[in-house]
Amino acid sequence: MKFVEVQHFGGPEVLRFVEEADPEPKAGQVAIEVKAIGINFADIMAREGTYPGVPSAPFRPGYEVAGVVTAWGESVTGFRGGERVMGIISNGGYTTHAVLNAQETIRLPDALDFAPATALLVQGLTAYFLLEAGNLREGQSVLIAGAAGGVGSLAIQIAKLKGAGKVMGLASPSKHERAHSLGADAVFDYTQSGWSKSVLSETDGAGFSLFLDSQGDLGSEAFDALGQKAYWLIYGGQSGSRSGLPVERLWSLVGKNATLRGYNLFGNIADFERGLNEMLGWVSSGKLQLDVQRFPFSEVAQAQEAISNRKTTGKVVLEP
Ligand SMILES: NC(=O)c1ccc[n+]([C@@H]2O[C@H](COP(=O)([O-])OP(=O)(O)OC[C@H]3O[C@@H](n4cnc5c(N)ncnc54)[C@H](OP(=O)(O)O)[C@@H]3O)[C@@H](O)[C@H]2O)c1
Numbered sequence: 382m383k384f385v386e387v388q389h390f391g392g393p394e395v396l397r398f399v400e401e402a403d404p405e406p407k408a409g410q411v412a413i414e415v416k417a418i419g420i421n422f423a424d425i426m427a428r429e430g431t432y433p434g435v436p437s438a439p440f441r442p443g444y445e446v447a448g449v450v451t452a453w454g455e456s457v458t459g460f461r462g463g464e465r466v467m468g469i470i471s472n473g474g475y476t477t478h479a480v481l482n483a484q485e486t487i488r489l490p491d492a493l494d495f496a497p498a499t500a501l502l503v504q505g506l507t508a509y510f511l512l513e514a515g516n517l518r519e520g521q522s523v524l525i526a527g528a529a530g531g532v533g534s535l536a537i538q539i540a541k542l543k544g545a546g547k548v549m550g551l552a553s554p555s556k557h558e559r560a561h562s563l564g565a566d567a568v569f570d571y572t573q574s575g576w577s578k579s580v581l582s583e584t585d586g587a588g589f590s591l592f593l594d595s596q597g598d599l600g601s602e603a604f605d606a607l608g609q610k611a612y613w614l615i616y617g618g619q620s621g622s623r624s625g626l627p628v629e630r631l632w633s634l635v636g637k638n639a640t641l642r643g644y645n646l647f648g649n650i651a652d653f654e655r656g657l658n659e660m661l662g663w664v665s666s667g668k669l670q671l672d673v674q675r676f677p678f679s680e681v682a683q684a685q686e687a688i689s690n691r692k693t694t695g696k697v698v699l700e701p
Contacts, residue, residue: 383701385475385681389438390430393682393689396442403478406454410480413466418475418678418699419445419499421531422595422617425685436472443474445502446481447495457483465489467498469653475681477701487657490665497671500696501660503646504531507616508539509656510649511593514642515612519544521590522608524580527619528565529556529694536593537563538669539660549583551576559694563670571596580606588637600624607637616644673698 382403388395406412424442426432447467450460460466466488468481489498511532517523523540527533528550540548541564550560551571560568567583569576580589588608594601595617601624603613634641649656663669672695676684680699687693 382476382478383678384441384473384477385443386439387428387442390428393428393686395428395438396682396685398679404480406452406457406480408455409457409483410454411450411457411460411466411483411486412452412478412480413446413448414451415446415448415477415479415701417447417495417499418443418701419447419502419504420684420688420697420699421445421503422619422688423503424475425689428685441473441475443472443476444469445499446470446474446476446479447489447498448479451478453483460486465491465495467495467502469502475678475699477678485653487654490661493661493664496673496675496698496700497664497696499698500531500535500671500673501657501664504696505535505660506649506653506656507532507646508536508593509660510646510652511536511614511616511644512539512543512545512591513649514644515591515593515614517543517545517591520546522547522549522584522587524549524551524589524592524603524606525565526551526571526593527595527617528552528560528568529563530595531696532595532616533593534559534563534672534695535669537565539663542663542668547584549580549589553691556694559672563672574602577602577605584608596620596622598622598624599626599630604630604633607633607639609637609639611637611639613639613641614644615641616646672696675700 427435450464523545550565550568557568569579588606592613597615597618598620678699678701
């Protein structure tokens with residue numbers, strides 16, 4: 382098999398291809414020949430050494446694979462050779478051959494290709510469970526940062542499917558059209574100041590009920606657009622901001638009875654099957670669009686660079 386290793390922390394040039402014997406499935410595992418590898422923003426932070434809990438280098442990056450079953454270990458029943466499946470692994474997903482825990486291996490519907498399927502794993506599940514963690518109620522307004530990105534593009538659609546009222550996106554201007562086409566009612570440019578005023582005006586002064594925030598900036602003007610009893614869920618730190626929480630901002634949280642909390646997908650691990658089943662149902666009935674940008678496996682560095690340079694929308698996938 383061929384896999385990618387991060388030799389030491391740094392830019393895309395630290396990604397190296399390495400070859401070794403294909404992995405043998407142990408008891409409880411399924412071996413697959415990989416047809417699509419999902420990239421996540423976390424892979425880039427891990428490569429740079431900025432992701433919390435990143436292993437020491439050298440390490441094998443990548444959390445998501447989809448492919449065909451080639452073998453299975455002892456005690457595994459119910460799989461057949463050639464079956465189309467996908468799954469999340471803790472590391473080492475940038476590979477031509479992988480082993481998955483059989484219990485966490487998801488079968489793909491016939492009509493779903495490998496590459497779009499990977500969008501449902503880390504990014505889809507994050508979008509799905511963020512909306513649950515934020516207690517989304519029918520008719521409530523939702524604000525979504527990185528709205529045309531991997532998590533964001535699915536969060537817009539799932540928010541609508543779950544009955545949200547106004548769905549607003551924050552994105553670079555070149556991605557506004559994409560966010561609108563996915564169902565966002567309004568999209569604002571968060572690279573310029575003043576977007577909180579637009580959120581207020583879009584919600585008739587009420588502010589947002591739920592903010593899915595991948596930026597993690599506590600100096601953010603989001604405080605100006607907090608609604609009563611709003612939930613603000615921070616699940617990423619893309620702003621790189623080191624701002625603290627000034628006391629006057631703290632009082633706006635208190636005054637609005639608002640909740641500011643962190644979110645980590647792996648707190649929902651026991652619920653993954655439920656989330657995936659519901660999303661697979663929406664994909665099969667044409668209610669959930671999966672937007673994919675594909676790169677050959679050999680272009681892993683270019684694919685990561687395109688994400689870092691904010692050139693992508695939706696899911697970015699490597700194809701061996
Ligand atoms: N907590 C969890 O469990 C969890 C799970 C999954 C993902 N995440 C987090 O969710 C966020 C989105 O993840 P993703 O995999 O779906 O990535 P993504 O949204 O596809 O990432 C690329 C997009 O992020 C936006 N962005 C904002 N600030 C950026 C910056 N400084 N550099 C590059 N891009 C920036 C860009 O869109 P614009 O140009 O429109 O800003 C860019 O196109 C990440 O912060 C990730 O770490 C957290």
